[in-house]
Amino acid sequence: MKLICVSAIKSVLIVIVSAIFCTYAFGEQQPEIKNRVFVLTDIEADPDDAQTLVRFLLYSNQFDVEGLVATTSVHQKGMVAPETIHQIIDAYAKVHNNLLLHEPGYPTAEYLRSVVRAGLPIYGMNGVGKNKDSEGSRLLINAIEKDDSRPLWISVWGGANTLAQALYTLQQQTSPQQLAQLISKLRVYTISDQDDSAAWIRKTFPDLFYIVSPGGYGAATWLGMNMYIEGIDNTSVSNPWIANNIQQNHGPLGQQYPDVAYGMEGDTPAWLNLIRNGLNVPEQPNFGGWGGRYEYYIPDINATDPDGFTGGVPIEQETRPIWTNATDTFLLPRRNEFGRSVSASEQHFSGYRETLWRWRDDFQNDFAARMDWTVFDYAHANHPPEPRLRHEQHLKVKSGDYFSLDARNSQDPDGDSMEFYWFNYAEAGSMPASPVAIQSAENMARVAVVAPEVSKPETLHFILRLTDRGTPALTRYKRVVVTVVPK
Incomplete structure (x- = not known):
């Protein structure tokens, strides 16, 4: 893979974030701090957003959820569907008390409904500019300006133009110094570029922390979420597994999990790295975790599948470093019938999707267990x-x-x-x-x-x-x- 070298920038960044990590993440007795999360979703463009929202709600006790905004995307240009978000929250309301038997901190359905909004039913940059604020972009501005020292993670499952509009408005209404301070609090993770506002955001706000696999979907890390991998057991992302562990006999929230159409939960990696599991270090994407591993550089456009499927979103050469595809070499663990119970095998895989799917059985089992929490008491769940x-x-x-x-x-x-x-x-x-x-x-x-x-x-x-x-x-x-x- 040919890269445009930014080694000096990368070296400085690694030193800084390593220092932060060593002081923040290593204390055994450090209190766990909830991440602030704001979701932008083109729900109804594909069943996978509804799937992702079902899983997200099962982990909502680990986050401070500050927004659930229905948006457009290249796959859904002229409508938004906040009503589907409400429908899934209604199912969550029915299992809320049971979830609390297993872990504390689950937000009430009433609270979650209070942060549901709609973006403009307009595609991409056509929905960005003067007098194009929406209830969704205004809620996002409120979250950005909130007096809270924690970063705000903006998890983008569809088009990014609600974020673009919020940043446009802030640019018009604040000084450069104030804007820089606000942007320093933001952490954006988008699932590819699903409208033309994403590239504009990265060019216009070059200091914005941004995780993305730009270009054609074929060059995306997030495909490790659901793709079939030759040479391993893919059961945990199969339709029968989903039916048995998530959809059937798992109460009202499981019933809201739709069948796979194009791919299972392509948007879920945009927040998997925020789960407190002992592996994830959200501030340092190069450390790797459930949402994949990413490095900070400017990818060459030729390495981004420029002729691949994007739904029609233009692909441009990046003008600044971003957090993007990294490569892992993964030795598949082997469970042995006799002798050592588990060991590293000689079977290995290398690539950027490997940074995500290497953890897939673990996070799928975790999902299944939490779905059990919606219907079983503590003694009958794991x-x-x-x-x-x-x-x-x-x-x-x-x-x-x-x-x-x-x-x-x-x-x-x-x-x-x-x-x-x-x-x-x-x-x-x-x-x-x-x-x-x-x-x-x-x-x-x-x-x-x-x-x-x-x-x-x-x-x-x-x-x-x-x-x-x-x-x-x-x-x-x-x-x-x-x-x-x-x-």
Whole structure:
């Protein structure tokens, strides 16, 4: 893949975000902070937005949901459908009390209804400009201007012109300094470019944090959500799995999950990285997580499937760095009938979609468990295990040193047996070409590692994947970042 080099920018950014991560994310006792989330959805353009909203509501206790706005897109140019959002919230209202049996913090249906709005029923940049504010863009402006130090995550499942209009209005009404301050609080994750306002946003506001796979859909990371992968078990995204685990015998919210038409939940990756699972670090897309892994650079237009399907949205050469496609090499874990219960196999896959689908069975099982929460009491449902370390999440060692990764304090709230699996997530660290092997069996609670020889400080990311043996089996993680320095 040919890239336009922005190594200086990238290096500075990595240093800054690494410092933030080490102070913010590594304390075992740090209180969990809810992410602020604002959703733009072209619901009814394709059943997948309704599917995504059903899943989103099952995790709404982990977010502060500040907007659910129905929009247009290239696939639905002349209408918006807030009534469908309300319909799904009505089903959520019927299961709200049961969800609270399993985890606290689920917002009331009344609150969620209060933040539903409509964007203009106009496509793309035709809906951006003077006197083109909508109830949706005004609500978004209120969220942007809110006196809250937390970032605002704008999760875009369709066209982005409601965001474009909000930024246009703020540009007209605030000073450059005020606008820059407001933009610094925004985090945008869009599922491809589904209207022509997205490219305008990135060019007009070059400092805006923006995650996207621009260009044709064939070059999109988010396809790892639902595509068939040759050589692996794809059961968890199959129609029978969806019917048995989500739609049928799972109450009123499950009944709102429509059949797959073009692809299952193509929009869900736009917020999966916000779930608190021990792996996700939303502020650092290069660390990887359930929504995929992304790096900060200017992609060459020729690498973005410029002749592929976009629905008619023009493809332009990016003029600024964005968070976009990154490549992982994923060694498929192997469960063994005898001997070591789980180990790394020799079967490997490389690509940008791999950064997402490598976690797919885990997040699908998590979805199924939460759907169970809508109909079962606590004793008859499964809940995720709790990985706990016997050391800090940030370690410093010297080249050649032995060190241990120890999660023997881990627990499961249901008393289930647990499966441990440790691995080096090489691409998330500073030595992506040199994965570091676990020196002992990877499936022990406590494992040994030998620090590699380095000539300058390097970072290594080790991931504990802890899976219970409940039904469905649920997974949580611990990420340990090891800084290796020369002797």
